[in-house]
Amino acid sequence: MRDVNIYNFKRGLPRMSWHPHNLFNLWRRSYGPLEKITNRVEYKESLNWRRWTAKALLRGYHGDFINEKIFKRWYLPETLPDVRPSEALKNVEPVVELDKWANRQDAAQKAQKRAEEERRKGLAPVGSLMFTEVERRIDVVIFRACFAHSVYEARRMVIHGDVLLNGKKHTNANTRLAPGDMVSVDPKAIRFLQERPDPLEEEEEEVAASEASDAADDAAEASKSASDAAKTPPASRFSKKPQSTGGLTPFNLPPYASPFLFIPAYLEPSFSTCSVIYLRHPTARPGYSEIPTPWDADGEVVRLTWEWYSKRRMRIRSKSQLARMPENRQ
Known part of the structure; x- marks a missing residue:
């Protein structure tokens, strides 16, 4: 599985997920004990080691489910846009x-x-645009549209056939969308749109047990209480029914999801139809980057990551490698 032990507290890498453990790791990297390692206040290590650390931090969030060789070959742009003033x-x-x-x-x-x-x-923070191709993936778009708790769950939705691309069933999670593509998700596959089953309340069980013991201790009505208890089902456990929502779709937001509830500017979701339209490719302008990232879009982590990849970009040399390229709808 691609999401086994992804919330490791020792590494503390933020992921594309609403999980509470992921929020804790994000706090550790932003304000907690791992903040100094992230910000690199003291430069005691070599430059190459700092670049590798920055790469690990960014790749932990942006496309950690993509093989490193595949990422460098198909998802890494050749150059970043030139934003120098004209x-x-x-x-x-x-x-x-x-x-x-x-x-x-x-x-x-x-x-x-x-x-x-x-x-x-100043200049636009174009360093984060190195992950533009990752943001175009259909599973990432589903997660960004808040239809899944994590990008790993969105990937499973696509593979299991719960996603439509322009009205047709689509099961390839590696597809990169084109502007104007519409992605629809089966409402039955979205967890927070499903009604939660009524849990067995311990308080009601304790009350029923105490009533049964009192009835058993009563010598005058012992036989009558025993016969009634044998005939009567324990209906108190299932007495509560879900309240009517007036025909509206139930919405059960998971805990600690509010820090991750946002919609990027290049997406237009419709929660009434459980669909999202990919409007355009992400871009950046001075002081603002459209690609969501837990790191500074123009910070040192992003800059060191680009320096690492600029020297290790994969080259395509054969037609067989071109044939293995993930689907790109341009």
Whole structure:
């Protein structure tokens, strides 16, 4: 199984999951005892060791169920987008002076304001875009749309035939979606949309046992109580029935799920039909990255990870390797 011992407290790697243990590991990496190892405040180790550690942290969350060789060959982009400011923004002063000389004050003010905003925001955090291809996977999209408790559960939904891609049954969890694709999930496969069975309440059992013992101790009505107890079923255990929801679908949110309840901007889910539309590929702009990640999108962990992979990218040399490429709908 791909999700065996994934919440190991010793490693403390955050995963794509709503599990309480995953939330505890995320706290340990953010504010707990493993924070110093994550932030790398003191550089006592070698640069190559720090790069490998950063790679392990990011890969633990982004696609840990993907083989490392497959990830480097098919899911890692060749280059990251160039977000350096254009020449027009660098040399904006002559343009502003020319607009003022031509009595185009509005155009001059807009150009100057745009240049100031670009300088204030800085460059876009494109380091996290190295996982764009992972975010396009159908199992990751199902998890991001909050239809599954974890990406591992979303993967099982796809493999077991509970997912439709554009209205047709789809069982390949490695498929990368194209803009406009619609993914539908069987409501019966979504756990938090199912009614919870009524648990056997211990308090009612204790009350029934005490009543039975009192009746047995009563010598005057011992025989009558025994006969009544033999004929009467223990209905008190099942007396409570689920309350009517007025025809609405029951929604049972799991505990500790609120930190993970968010919808990325490139998805448009519909919870009434249990479907989600993949609108476009994730992108980034100055001060904001659309790819959800527990780490700083422009931080040192992401930068060191890209430095690690930039020197170890796999190359495709044969047609047989191209034939093994996971389905990519572009």
